[in-house]
Amino acid sequence: MLTLIRNMLRTRLAGLLFLLIIIAMGAWGVTDVFSGNLGNNLAAAGDVKFSEAQLDQEVERELRTATDERGRALSKAQASEQGMVDQIYQRELFRTALVAYADRLGAVATDEALVNVVRNDETFQGDTGTFDPELYRQLLRANGFTPDMFERFLRRDLTINWLTQTAQAGLQPPLSLTALQAAYSGELRKASWFVLSRENLPEPDPVTDEDIAVFYEEQQQALTNPPRRAISLVHLTVDDFMSQAEYTEDDLQAYYDAVKGQEYTGPDTRTWTEFVFRSEEEARDALGRIAGGAAPASLGGLANSAERTGKRSSMSNTSLADRVFGPTAQPGGIFGPVQTGNFYTVARLESIEPGEAIPFEEVRDQIVDEVSREQAIGLYYDSISQLDGLIGTGADLEQIAEQMGTPVLSFAPVDRSGVTEKGLAPSVLRRNPDILSRAFELTEGGRTPRFGQDESAYMLRVDRVVDAFTPPLEDLREDLRTVLERQRQSQALTNAAQDIKKQLEASEITLEEAAAQYGATTEAPDQAFTRRASETSVIPPAFVPGVFSLKREGDVHVTPTEQQDEIAVVQLVEIDRPTPAELRALAPVSEPQMRQQLNNDLLEAFVASAQDAVNLEVNPQALEAYKARINPDT
Numbered sequence: 001m002l003t004l005i006r007n008m009l010r011t012r013l014a015g016l017l018f019l020l021i022i023i024a025m026g027a028w029g030v031t032d033v034f035s036g037n038l039g040n041n042l043a044a045a046g047d048v049k050f051s052e053a054q055l056d057q058e059v060e061r062e063l064r065t066a067t068d069e070r071g072r073a074l075s076k077a078q079a080s081e082q083g084m085v086d087q088i089y090q091r092e093l094f095r096t097a098l099v100a101y102a103d104r105l106g107a108v109a110t111d112e113a114l115v116n117v118v119r120n121d122e123t124f125q126g127d128t129g130t131f132d133p134e135l136y137r138q139l140l141r142a143n144g145f146t147p148d149m150f151e152r153f154l155r156r157d158l159t160i161n162w163l164t165q166t167a168q169a170g171l172q173p174p175l176s177l178t179a180l181q182a183a184y185s186g187e188l189r190k191a192s193w194f195v196l197s198r199e200n201l202p203e204p205d206p207v208t209d210e211d212i213a214v215f216y217e218e219q220q221q222a223l224t225n226p227p228r229r230a231i232s233l234v235h236l237t238v239d240d241f242m243s244q245a246e247y248t249e250d251d252l253q254a255y256y257d258a259v260k261g262q263e264y265t266g267p268d269t270r271t272w273t274e275f276v277f278r279s280e281e282e283a284r285d286a287l288g289r290i291a292g293g294a295a296p297a298s299l300g301g302l303a304n305s306a307e308r309t310g311k312r313s314s315m316s317n318t319s320l321a322d323r324v325f326g327p328t329a330q331p332g333g334i335f336g337p338v339q340t341g342n343f344y345t346v347a348r349l350e351s352i353e354p355g356e357a358i359p360f361e362e363v364r365d366q367i368v369d370e371v372s373r374e375q376a377i378g379l380y381y382d383s384i385s386q387l388d389g390l391i392g393t394g395a396d397l398e399q400i401a402e403q404m405g406t407p408v409l410s411f412a413p414v415d416r417s418g419v420t421e422k423g424l425a426p427s428v429l430r431r432n433p434d435i436l437s438r439a440f441e442l443t444e445g446g447r448t449p450r451f452g453q454d455e456s457a458y459m460l461r462v463d464r465v466v467d468a469f470t471p472p473l474e475d476l477r478e479d480l481r482t483v484l485e486r487q488r489q490s491q492a493l494t495n496a497a498q499d500i501k502k503q504l505e506a507s508e509i510t511l512e513e514a515a516a517q518y519g520a521t522t523e524a525p526d527q528a529f530t531r532r533a534s535e536t537s538v539i540p541p542a543f544v545p546g547v548f549s550l551k552r553e554g555d556v557h558v559t560p561t562e563q564q565d566e567i568a569v570v571q572l573v574e575i576d577r578p579t580p581a582e583l584r585a586l587a588p589v590s591e592p593q594m595r596q597q598l599n600n601d602l603l604e605a606f607v608a609s610a611q612d613a614v615n616l617e618v619n620p621q622a623l624e625a626y627k628a629r630i631n632p633d634t
Helices: 002-009 012-027 052-063 076-081 084-105 111-119 133-142 147-168 175-186 209-218 238-244 249-263 280-285 287-291 318-324 360-393 397-404 427-431 433-439 473-505 511-517 541-549 580-614 620-630
Strands: 043-045 048-050 188-197 228-237 269-277 302-310 334-340 343-353 409-414 456-466 556-560 566-576
Touching: 043 084, 048 084, 052 076, 052 084, 052 620, 076 084, 076 620, 084 147, 084 580, 084 620, 111 147, 133 147, 147 580, 175 580, 188 473, 188 511, 188 541, 209 473, 228 238, 228 360, 228 397, 228 427, 228 433, 238 360, 249 360, 269 280, 280 287, 280 334, 280 343, 287 334, 287 343, 318 334, 318 343, 360 397, 360 456, 397 456, 409 427, 409 456, 427 433, 433 456, 473 511, 473 556, 473 566, 511 566, 541 556, 541 566
Parallel strands: none
Antiparallel strands: 043 048, 188 566, 228 409, 228 456, 269 302, 269 343, 334 343, 556 566
């Protein structure tokens, strides 16, 4: 039997069978044999796993507040395209390694620590200033958390914070480093310079036809025009339907009345009574009696009380103001106790006087815009249904545009970046990256189905395909002549500046003499500057890095200026390094900067060490599979 099996394994049939078994195992999720101990997890360190489900939860949570440049919500596919998924993945790898390391050390945040954080978080406190379990659950639910999930994440974050803070605690930069930093930042220098202009140089040799021909041959690749597409486009947006809105003055007035309290009314004025107690216990004991309307004199432990009237800004205690002036606060409501210095304050809301409303006439135009936009959105989505119907009939782009009452936008051939042969870049074509990517997937005459997102819809047709080509020499001759002339002028300017530099550093000429040769004026301020000279006007900021790159007094640096056809010739005049006494005075100033740099380096080394200690394993194939599922077009 064993001989028979061995002989069968040598056949091609056995190889095919083995391949089918591998495929079947992959299809049924039996992948551990090929991916170590990770299975379908994205990463693992010790007993801590990072699963695809956890990554998806983090992505969804990020997308709750993420928007594009137009303020629209992002999809998972867009998040993947913009690199957000990769950033979240890297962040979670960092967390996975540190949590595993903390678990190994036995340094995980305790239940008591979690309870203290949750109960002392004002977000989860009710009107009385105490932890409200129902509010806690509501807020978590609204943000996509269950209590178990939130507490697991909170424990993780507390653990990581403690770990990183412990690693950096007590870090003190040595005096040698702070002195070195002080010497670097406190060094003073002086410099002189003049600006060499192309206008002061003789004309270079003229460009011949032979020069142009050689240059043309050398630049064949750069001169080749990329493939282009001539595009016609139909574009519908909500704004196209704003003018079709219909409303009466009664409609506008009704809209105003419906939203006046929220949008067109100033802050209200409230009256409340403050009861100030000597201790929190006495304040809590009095809550029931305060709610029942007890007189201040009957309350034990009361330090003082007063009735106050004002707007939110008149209440100095922010925490108490958030409750007394909260949108759900009603007369008779009791708020606190809230600590104010060494005392505890309870507030009883007595009355609410609404703020002054902005007259209808002053906001009528704004209401017209709001009402028009609401109607335009409805008309837009009705038109989308009509557009899909026309596409289904096989109507061409012009017929569709005529029926929809919108123009066909036609554009000269553009390349993949949306630029024409003459260098124009129509903004419409660059507004949505799908336009150009879809256009270059089509052949001549091809058209797309409707595409776009939210309040913008597109449909395009490729009218003409222009293949890549290189223009003949005669068409480019004068342009190439201009390019060569500019190159020679620029090279002549560079050569002159370098020649001056050599002469100055060899002490063959002074800076003033060199400037005089070219009709330039020398700038020689007597004021020293540091590496942060951009904060002063002693020297142009662009010259500073070059000056501080020089080693000896008399060395020269040449650098282009902001003006075309100009080069600055800058000579180091003086180096003034801090004395030992000055270094001691500057060291405390440099210490915070040095500590921050050391903290960053130490944290990076600590994380790398933790990853090695827990043997962090990653599964890049699982990540790519996840991204492929959320963005099938990639």
